[in-house]
Amino acid sequence: MTNAALDTDLRDLYQDLILDHGKHPRNFRIAKNANHEALGHNPLCGDRLMLYVTVDDDNVVQDVAFQGSGCAISMASASMMTDMLKGKTLAEVGALFDYMHGACTGETVTPAGLAEDDVDRIKALAGVRHYPMRVKCATLAWHTLQAALKNEKKVSTE
Amino acid sequence: MANEAASPVCYAPADELFACAAPRIYMAEQYRKDFPVLDQKIHDHPLVYLDNAASAQKPRMVMDAMTRFMENDYANIHRGVHELSVRATDKYEAVRGTVRRFINAAHDDEIIFVRGATDAINLVAASWGRTFLKAGDEIILTTLEHHANIVPWQMLRDSIGIKLVVVPITPEGDVRIEDVKAAFTSRTKLVSVAHVSNALGTVLPVAEIIKLAHEHNALALIDGCQAVSHMPVDVRGLDADFYVFSGHKLYGPTGSAILYDKREILKQMPPYQGGGDMIASVSFKETTYKEPPHRFEAGTPAITEIIGLGAAIEYVSTIGLNRIARHENELLAYATEKLRAINSLKIIGTTPNKAGIISFTMEGAHPHDIGTILDRQGVAVRAGHHCAQPLMEFLGIAATARASFGLYNTKADVDALVAALRKVQEIFA
Ligand SMILES: Cc1ncc(COP(=O)(O)O)c(C=O)c1O
Numbered sequence: 050m051t052n053a054a055l056d057t058d059l060r061d062l063y064q065d066l067i068l069d070h071g072k073h074p075r076n077f078r079i080a081k082n083a084n085h086e087a088l089g090h091n092p093l094c095g096d097r098l099m100l101y102v103t104v105d106d107d108n109v110v111q112d113v114a115f116q117g118s119g120c121a122i123s124m125a126s127a128s129m130m131t132d133m134l135k136g137k138t139l140a141e142v143g144a145l146f147d148y149m150h151g152a153c154t155g156e157t158v159t160p161a162g163l164a165e166d167d168v169d170r171i172k173a174l175a176g177v178r179h180y181p182m183r184v185k186c187a188t189l190a191w192h193t194l195q196a197a198l199k200n201e202k203k204v205s206t207e
Numbered sequence: 208m209a210n211e212a213a214s215p216v217c218y219a220p221a222d223e224l225f226a227c228a229a230p231r232i233y234m235a236e237q238y239r240k241d242f243p244v245l246d247q248k249i250h251d252h253p254l255v256y257l258d259n260a261a262s263a264q265k266p267r268m269v270m271d272a273m274t275r276f277m278e279n280d281y282a283n284i285h286r287g288v289h290e291l292s293v294r295a296t297d298k299y300e301a302v303r304g305t306v307r308r309f310i311n312a313a314h315d316d317e318i319i320f321v322r323g324a325t326d327a328i329n330l331v332a333a334s335w336g337r338t339f340l341k342a343g344d345e346i347i348l349t350t351l352e353h354h355a356n357i358v359p360w361q362m363l364r365d366s367i368g369i370k371l372v373v374v375p376i377t378p379e380g381d382v383r384i385e386d387v388k389a390a391f392t393s394r395t396k397l398v399s400v401a402h403v404s405n406a407l408g409t410v411l412p413v414a415e416i417i418k419l420a421h422e423h424n425a426l427a428l429i430d431g432c433q434a435v436s437h438m439p440v441d442v443r444g445l446d447a448d449f450y451v452f453s454g455h456k457l458y459g460p461t462g463s464a465i466l467y468d469k470r471e472i473l474k475q476m477p478p479y480q481g482g483g484d485m486i487a488s489v490s491f492k493e494t495t496y497k498e499p500p501h502r503f504e505a506g507t508p509a510i511t512e513i514i515g516l517g518a519a520i521e522y523v524s525t526i527g528l529n530r531i532a533r534h535e536n537e538l539l540a541y542a543t544e545k546l547r548a549i550n551s552l553k554i555i556g557t558t559p560n561k562a563g564i565i566s567f568t569m570e571g572a573h574p575h576d577i578g579t580i581l582d583r584q585g586v587a588v589r590a591g592h593h594c595a596q597p598l599m600e601f602l603g604i605a606a607t608a609r610a611s612f613g614l615y616n617t618k619a620d621v622d623a624l625v626a627a628l629r630k631v632q633e634i635f636a
Contacts, residue, residue, distance in 0.1 A: 055630070058250075059583055063576075063634050072571065094575050095592050095605045118605055120573035121635075183579060 062176040062183070063121065066129075071121030076131035080114040089117075089193030090205045091185055096123045100193045108139045120186050122177060127190035129170050139198070145171075146191055153177055153187050233534045238526065239615040241266040252585025255623045260405050260433055260564055260611030261589050263458045265519075272518035273460065273511050283507055285484055299510055302517035303500070306465055309520045310450065311441040317473060319466040319500040320513050324432045325355040327451035327466035328399075330503060331428060332359040334476045335449075340396055342368030347390045347398040347425075349374045349382050350601045353405050354594040356430045360399065370394070376601065380407040380556035384415050395425045402434035406593040406609065407556030408539075408564030410434075414445050421446065426472070432456055436613070437535055437562040439528040442467050454512065458613075459519030463512040466503075473499040480505040523614070531614045535563045538612050542621045549625070551632055555607050566593075566607040569628070572635040574606040580634060581608075584627040 080086075083101035090097045098117025105111050113131040117124070134142060145167060151158030152175035160168045177187040185206045196204035239245055242264045247254050256264060276298060282291035284299050303315040312318060321327045340346075346360050350373055360371055372390045376382055382400070398420040402413050413429050420427040428449035434440055435452045442450045447467070454463030468476070478485055478496055482505035487495040496502045523531065542565050546552055551570040569577055578590030589609045592599045599605060610624055 054251075055583060059580060059630070059634060062579070068635070093591070095596075095599070096575075120575040122576070180579060183575070186575065 062180055064173045064176060066170065066173045067121060067125040067176070070125035070128040074115075074124050074128035076114045076128065077116060078114045079116055080112055083112065083114070085197040085200065087193050087197035087201060088203050089189050089196070090203070091119075091123070091189050092205055094120065094186070096120060096186065096189055098123070098127050098190060098193060100127070100190065100197050102134070102194065102197050104139065104198075110134045110137050110139070110142060115190065119189070120183075122174075122183055122186040123189050126174050126187045127193075129174065130190045130194065133167050133170060134194075142194075142198075146195065149174070149191055150188065153184050233530050235534060235615055235617045238266075239617075241268065241522075242615055243267055245615060249585040249587070250583050252583075253623075255586045255620045257610040257612065257616065257620065257624060258587045258589050259436070259613035259616075260456070260593075260609065262455045262461070263436060263613050264615070265460065265515075266458055266522050268522055269459060269515050269518045273515040276511055276514045281511065284510055285501070295510060298517075299508075299513055302513050302520075305517045305520050306467075309440075309524060310435070310465075310467060311443050312467055313443060314470055316498070316500050317467055317470050319468060319473075319503045320508055321451075321464045321466050321503075322462050322509060323455075323464045324430060324451045324453040325359075327449075327464055328355055328428070328430065329359045330466060330479045331449050331451075331468070332363050334479045334503070335426075335472065336360075336363045336369075336397075337367065338475070338477055340367060340369050343370065343394055344396045345370045345372050345392060345394045347372045347374060347387065347395060347400075347420075349387075349400050349411070350376045351380070351382070351404045351407060351409065351595060351598045352399075352401055353430065353432070354596070355432075356399055356401065356428075357597065369396075373597075376409075376598075377558070379558040380404065380409045381558045381560060382409070382411045382416075384412055384419070387416050388419055391419065391423045391425070395420075395423050397426050397428060399428040400430065402429050402431045402440070403437060403562050403564070404556070404595075404598075405433045405564070406595040406598055406607065407558075407566050408433075408561035408611075409556055409558055410438075410560045410562050413447070417446050417448075433564065434562070436523070436531075438532045448472055454516035454519060457516070457519055458522060459516035460509075460512040462509040463516035465516075468499075470499075473503075476503075478502050478505065482506045484508075526614060532562070534614065535612045535616075538616055538618065538621060539563060539565060541618055542610065542612075542624070545621055545625045546628075549628055549632065551635075552628065555602060555604070563613075564609060564611045566609045568604060568607055569631060569635070572631050574608040576635070577608040577628070577631050580631045581624070581627045584623070584630060586624050586627045588624075 080101035083103045085102040096119030101114045103112040113134045115127045148160050149171050155178045174187050177183045244264050280294040282295045284296040303318040306318045374386050374390050417427040426448040429447045431452040436457045450467040455461040485505040553568050555566040574590035591606050
C-alpha cells in the first residue's frame, strides 16, 4: 500500500471530525439531576463511560452528558451522540439509533426523516465498518443510551 | 511409566528438520523461513508479527510432526493392545522426557500434560490448595500477575477462606526482594509469581523468591508462560516446587501445556478431575487412582498437540535458548532505544530486567487506536490490559500497546514498528 493509499484508508476511520471530538469531547461532565443514567463498559478493551440523560414529560431530551475513558472512536462517538440528541423526541432518538446501528454494521439503511447534519456525523462514525474490531468502540455510547432509556444501570458489550 | 531414555520426538531426518542448521551466527531471517505464516502481506504490507507474548507462530516442523503423527501413528493412548495405540502411547510418553530435559527436571513423572497454563494453575489450586490450605493461610502474589495466576486463588479464597497477600511493584515495574520478604508471615503457605511479566516484560528474581519461600516453609509456584520461550529455564536449579507454561507461546500448538510438580509434592496431591485414564480400578463402591503423573490426566488428552509441543521444544532447543535469549535481548535494547526517541511515547516498565516484551503508551492516542493504525501497516501488536487489570490499575492506566519478540523477529521488524508509530503521531498530532 502506498503512503497515500494508507492515509486515505486510515483517514476514512480517523476523520478530522472524529479526531476533534475524541480530543475535545463535548458535554463531558457529570449531570447529577439526569433522570436516566447508565454505565457502558467494553470489557475487551476496558473502555467505560457513564451516560446521563434528562428527558422531560413530553419525551423530549433536554440534556445529555457523559464521562469516561476510551479510545478516540468511543470518545468521539459518545461526544457526537450527546450533541445530536439534545432537543430530540424519544421517537427521533430511536430512528437515529437504528440508522447509526445499520451504518456501522454495513447495512444500508436510508436515513428517512433525519437531519442532514446528523446523517453526516453518523457517516463519519461509520468509518468503523471496515474495521470489524472497532465497531463496538463506535456503538458503545449508543448501547449505553439504550440501556439508560430503559433504566438499565449497566451495559456491557461483548 | 515412560522410559526416561526414550528418543526425542522426531519425524524427519535431522538435515531436513531445520532451515537453521548453521549454529554460529544467529540468523533470524533464516529461522523466519521455518514459519510459513510469516510470509504474507497484511493490508498490502509485509506482516511484522510482534504479538508473540499472546501466542507465538508455529514452525513448519511442528506442523509436520503433528501431521506425520496423525498420518502414521495416531490412536488413543494407554488403552489399546493394538500396534497404533502402543506407538501413540510411546510417542506421547516420550514427550515427558523431552520436557524434563528442556526444564532440567529430575524425573519424567514430574511432568504433567495439561491444556494450558490456566489449567495448570487451577489444577494446583484445586488439588494441592484444597488439600493443604486452611482458613487463614496465606498466598503471596505480586501486582503484575496475569489473571490466570489471580483468579484461581481468589476462588479458593472465597471457598475456604485463605488470604491473598499482594506484593507491590516499583514504578519501574520491578518486584523487589525486600518487598517479597516483608510479605511473609507464619501463615504463608505458597508464593505464586510470574517468572516474566506478560504485560511489562519484567524478569522477576524467582530464584531468590523461591529461596525465601523455602526459608519460610512455604512452596513456590512459578508461572513461566513468558519465560520458557525467552531464556533457558532450570527448575532444579531454581528449586521451584511448581512451574507452569503453555505450549502455544513456545511455538507449539494450543491445547498443550506443562505443569512441573516436584515428585514429593505430587505424591501427596489428590486427583484434580475424575474420569478415564487416571484410575487404577473403578467399582461403584470405590475407585483407586493411578500414580502421578497419570492421576492428573483424566480423559483423553490432547495427544497430537502434546506431540507438537515435543517438536516445538526440539526446535527451540536445536537453535538454543541461550542464543534466542541473546538475540531477543539485542532486539529489546534496539527497540528500547528507537522507541525512546519518539517524544510522545512512554515506555511502561523501565527496569533493565526485561525479556522480550516492550509495553508503551502514546500521548493523545489510545492503545487501541495505536493497534489499529499499526495493523493497517502490517504490524501486529497487542493493545489492552493484557489480562492484568490489577497491574493496569496500579499503574493508573487503562491499557498499553505491547510489542513482544520471538526468535524470528529482526531489527527490520523494529524499524517497521517505529515507522508505523510515526503514522500514529501524524494522525494524532
Ligand atoms: C504470564 C501468563 N500467565 C498465564 C497465562 C495464561 O496462559 P493460557 O491462556 O495459555 O492458559 C498467560 C497467557 O496469556 C501469561 O502470559
